[in-house]
Amino acid sequence: MRVDNSRDRSFGRCTNISIRNQSTMRTRWQRLQQHISSCCRWCCSSPSWPSGPASTELRKRYKEMEASYEGIVTLQPNSRGIDDYFIKGPMLGQGGFGTVCQATPTKRAIKAQPALKEGKGYALKRVKLPLRDAEIEMISKSLLGVSPARMLQFLKVIGGPEATQQHVTRNLLRVLEIPHTMHIAMDLLEGPTLRDWMMENKARVPEPLAADLTTQMLKAVHFLHRVAGALHRDVKPQNFGFTQALRQDEPATLQLFDMGLVYVLPEPIVEATAHELYALGLGGTMHWIPPETWAGYSGACSDIWGIGLILHVLLLRQLPFGLQYCEDRDAVYLAVKECGPVQRVSGEASAEALQLVQQLLSKDPSQRPSTAVALQWPWLRTAQASSPPSSPSPLSTSRRRTVAAAAAQRQVQLPAETERWKERSFWHSLMLKSSDFWSKAD
Numbered sequence: 544m545r546v547d548n549s550r551d552r553s554f555g556r557c558t559n560i561s562i563r564n565q566s567t568m569r570t571r572w573q574r575l576q577q578h579i580s581s582c583c584r585w586c587c588s589s590p591s592w593p594s595g596p597a598s599t600e601l602r603k604r605y606k607e608m609e610a611s612y613e614g615i616v617t618l619q620p621n622s623r624g625i626d627d628y629f630i631k632g633p634m635l636g637q638g639g640f641g642t643v644c645q646a647t648p649t650k651r652a653i654k655a656q657p658a659l660k661e662g663k664g665y666a667l668k669r670v671k672l673p674l675r676d677a678e679i680e681m682i683s684k685s686l687l688g689v690s691p692a693r694m695l696q697f698l699k700v701i702g703g704p705e706a707t708q709q710h711v712t713r714n715l716l717r718v719l720e721i722p723h724t725m726h727i728a729m730d731l732l733e734g735p736t737l738r739d740w741m742m743e744n745k746a747r748v749p750e751p752l753a754a755d756l757t758t759q760m761l762k763a764v765h766f767l768h769r770v771a772g773a774l775h776r777d778v779k780p781q782n783f784g785f786t787q788a789l790r791q792d793e794p795a796t797l798q799l800f801d802m803g804l805v806y807v808l809p810e811p812i813v814e815a816t817a818h819e820l821y822a823l824g825l826g827g828t829m830h831w832i833p834p835e836t837w838a839g840y841s842g843a844c845s846d847i848w849g850i851g852l853i854l855h856v857l858l859l860r861q862l863p864f865g866l867q868y869c870e871d872r873d874a875v876y877l878a879v880k881e882c883g884p885v886q887r888v889s890g891e892a893s894a895e896a897l898q899l900v901q902q903l904l905s906k907d908p909s910q911r912p913s914t915a916v917a918l919q920w921p922w923l924r925t926a927q928a929s930s931p932p933s934s935p936s937p938l939s940t941s942r943r944r945t946v947a948a949a950a951a952q953r954q955v956q957l958p959a960e961t962e963r964w965k966e967r968s969f970w971h972s973l974m975l976k977s978s979d980f981w982s983k984a985d
């Protein structure tokens with residue numbers, strides 16, 4: 544069914560946007576929202592796997608996929624554990640949903656997934672699965688919503704070599720430790736996250752570099768939409784990372800990682816579907832959620848909003864719409880709901896750069912350029928051609944990121960108590976995790 548946006552006029556003009564009717568999914572999602580806050584309190588105190596339909600289906604799906612894809616392993620209780628597959632190293636980071644450590648694959652892991660290389664370091668994310676069936680249904684919404692064949696297609700794309708070329712961190716092996724843990728082995732990002740880099744570099748980013756980073760982010764999202772056929776739903780600086788430690792005068796490669804909220808679509812996005820919205824409910828990280836997602840809808844154009852916000856921060860060192868003043872969910876919701884066009888701050892960025900920011904941050908998602916259109920934006924080309932290639936300045940701390948190094952960077956960079964509240968809350972918004980949002984949800 545195609546409908547206009549009349550169901551929620553408060554979010555502005557959304558004419559000509561088709562919304563796929565997924566009413567059953569929506570009802571299910573609304574029901575599941577009651578459980579969202581408890582997602583952050585997943586625990587594995589009970590040794591038994593829940594026996595409801597969603598968990599049975601999930602296990603069945605994994606078993607089916609394991610049989611035809613080397614990127615999946617399921618481990619039964621009392622059989623082998625993750626330690627038979629990876630030798631764990633230092634912690635790399637902790638998100639709201641998982642902890643990530645460095646790890647090298649054992650022969651067994653390489654046998655399971657030959658793309659893993661002996662002696663090479665990978666990032667291993669450990670996610671505790673919920674024990675309640677409703678929560679399993681919620682986090683597996685995407686997995687259970689498409690056919691196993693389609694899901695396999697998606698996993699193969701994000702585990703394949705093209706992902707690396709297209710600025711997406713490869714997900715190589717998923718190990719489901721029944722009953723309670725999922726491990727995901729990814730390529731290791733050796734440089735800082737974009738958030739850590741932005742926090743260390745206080746100056747505004749020169750336009751050629753901002754254009755280069757924006758192009759890389761757009762390419763990543765374009766690949767996810769058009770080739771992998773999925774929506775990311777959590778585009779923010781915390782989810783982009785540099786593949787290598789940053790060095791003066793060396794170009795830096797940015798990659799999109801953290802597929803935790805990814806929604807796999809039945810088919811890849813094409814230009815004709817780039818503005819379709821799907822009733823997926825509310826999801827993402829507070830300050831980075833676009834207007835239509837607050838109203839329960841997301842589409843490819845919703846991922847564009849996050850890139851617009853990042854570009855705004857790169858160019859102007861602040862979030863638009865007064866978002867940096869917003870400390871809670873209601874304030875963020877109101878700021879986005881009431882937002883108008885991005886204001887031009889004269890002298891701070893070129894008119895051409897601001898024009899792209901304004902388009903990416905159109906309140907009406909149908910007015911946002913698709914990734915294909917944005918990648919052709921004249922400013923992205925002219926800005927990069929206008930000066931010799933610039934590179935992001937290296938961070939002062941350790942080249943290889945470890946939790947200690949990242950924490951040290953943050954400690955050094957977080958503004959002191961005496962500094963303005965505005966700036967403190969801006970940095971605070973960059974530190975938020977998607978789970979912080981949910982834990983504060985009603």
Ligand SMILES: Nc1ncnc2c1ncn2[C@@H]1O[C@H](COP(=O)(O)OP(=O)(O)OP(=O)(O)O)[C@@H](O)[C@H]1O
Pocket residue numbers: 635636637638639640641642643666668712729730731732733736777781782800801802803975976977978
């Ligand atoms: N491939 C990787 N290479 C290096 N470090 C990584 C990698 N993936 C994740 N990390 C580190 O682990 C941290 C947490 O990872 P991730 O963002 O995937 O967790 P999350 O629980 O989904 O987070 P969030 O709650 O923000 O969505 C990241 O901020 C990053 O520092």
